[in-house]
Amino acid sequence: MTSIQEQTLRRVATVTDVAEHFGVAPERAHSVNAGTLPFAIHNVLTKDEAFDVEGLDVVSFTVSGLEFHVLRSVEEVAWARIGLRGHRLAAEPTAAIDVLRKALELIAGRPNAIDLVHRFVTTFVWVEGLPDRGSEPALTSCSLPDLPLAAFISNTALRHIPPTTVADVPSVRYLAENVYHEAVHQYVNYRILTEGLFVDHYDSRSSPKIPIAWRSRSVARNRAWELDRVLHAATVYAQLLDWRWHELATGTLTEDERTSISAAARDTGEASRFLAEALTQHVEWFTPHGALFVGRLVQSVEQRARLVDDAVSLAAPAVVG
Amino acid sequence: MNGNEKNEEVETAAAAEAEVADVDRFTRRLDHAIID
Numbered sequence: 001m002t003s004i005q006e007q008t009l010r011r012v013a014t015v016t017d018v019a020e021h022f023g024v025a026p027e028r029a030h031s032v033n034a035g036t037l038p039f040a041i042h043n044v045l046t047k048d049e050a051f052d053v054e055g056l057d058v059v060s061f062t063v064s065g066l067e068f069h070v071l072r073s074v075e076e077v078a079w080a081r082i083g084l085r086g087h088r089l090a091a092e093p094t095a096a097i098d099v100l101r102k103a104l105e106l107i108a109g110r111p112n113a114i115d116l117v118h119r120f121v122t123t124f125v126w127v128e129g130l131p132d133r134g135s136e137p138a139l140t141s142c143s144l145p146d147l148p149l150a151a152f153i154s155n156t157a158l159r160h161i162p163p164t165t166v167a168d169v170p171s172v173r174y175l176a177e178n179v180y181h182e183a184v185h186q187y188v189n190y191r192i193l194t195e196g197l198f199v200d201h202y203d204s205r206s207s208p209k210i211p212i213a214w215r216s217r218s219v220a221r222n223r224a225w226e227l228d229r230v231l232h233a234a235t236v237y238a239q240l241l242d243w244r245w246h247e248l249a250t251g252t253l254t255e256d257e258r259t260s261i262s263a264a265a266r267d268t269g270e271a272s273r274f275l276a277e278a279l280t281q282h283v284e285w286f287t288p289h290g291a292l293f294v295g296r297l298v299q300s301v302e303q304r305a306r307l308v309d310d311a312v313s314l315a316a317p318a319v320v321g
Numbered sequence: 322m323n324g325n326e327k328n329e330e331v332e333t334a335a336a337a338e339a340e341v342a343d344v345d346r347f348t349r350r351l352d353h354a355i356i357d
Binding site for chain 2: 022138202204
């Protein structure tokens with residue numbers, strides 16, 4: 001952890017701290033069901049009352065003494081407000097809770113990772129693609145900045161790890177990584193919204209766009225990213241390099257897991273270097289505090305990418321001839 | 322006070338002074354999918 005991350009984590013001991021820092025009144029942050037906090041925060045951030053927080057139905061479970069939640073049902077109008085086109089809430093959360101519990105137990109084996117997850121993502125929304133979703137791709141996982149503390153995840157998260165690796169065999173290890181991935185998004189989101197990382201006149205609608213080569217065949221909104229999205233992705237990828245370095249050092253990986261994680265790690269090293277360079281080229285869009293964040297991120301990307309390059313080389317079969 | 326401590330002090334002050342930014346100024350959907 002860098003010193004900035006440590007300072008942020010000192011300010012945020014629990015999810016109620018996150019809610020309060022986003023403007024939820026302390027008495028309300030402590031009185032509502034913790035699983036519904038993302039929706040209480042949304043109402044404050046967007047200055048409307050889109051969600052009937054008390055009417056939401058969540059089921060809670062505990063892993064390593066930490067409480068997590070799954071959204072069990074939601075009214076149609078509230079789902080429309082969430083706005084995940086082409087997707088619906090999965091009908092029955094029991095199977096989701098079972099795999100999430102296993103994934104969180106894996107994450108709990110890494111103190112830094114579980115520290116981040118239990119502060120920034122404690123409500124899970126298990127989704128599935130609609131058969132008639134048109135050109136809308138089926139989500140692996142997703143974070144929405146106006147719903148802090150929440151992660152939207154589908155069964156695909158048991159097979160797909162970014163940028164583009166799809167494993168032959170589903171594994172809870174991939175889900176664990178994707179949960180951690182979304183927690184990093186919500187951590188970055190917290191910092192963007194509460195710490196003033198971008199200059200006041202920054203707006204994603206008028207932001208410079210960075211072409212993303214590995215998403216060139218995607219839907220239009222994913223082919224070029226705004227700078228705030230690049231900051232998100234570079235931070236996530238830097239953390240995933242670290243995560244995958246530890247994964248590759250794990251002796252109990254299956255052959256499929258090792259192959260998939262090695263491939264994803266190699267691709268992520270290249271992608272994170274590209275994103276770090278893009279941020280450096282556009283650093284004028286950041287406040288001094290934000291520029292310091294970017295500087296430290298660029299350093300950590302290079303260090304971690306080198307470590308992972310070495311780990312992947314060691315894991316690769318020897319080439320003869 | 323060394324350089325790192327000074328940096329941390331400045332960073333903490335900057336973070337403490339910031340107001341919550343307007344969420345509409347930032348990308349709304351951060352997702353990934355297989356064909357992406």
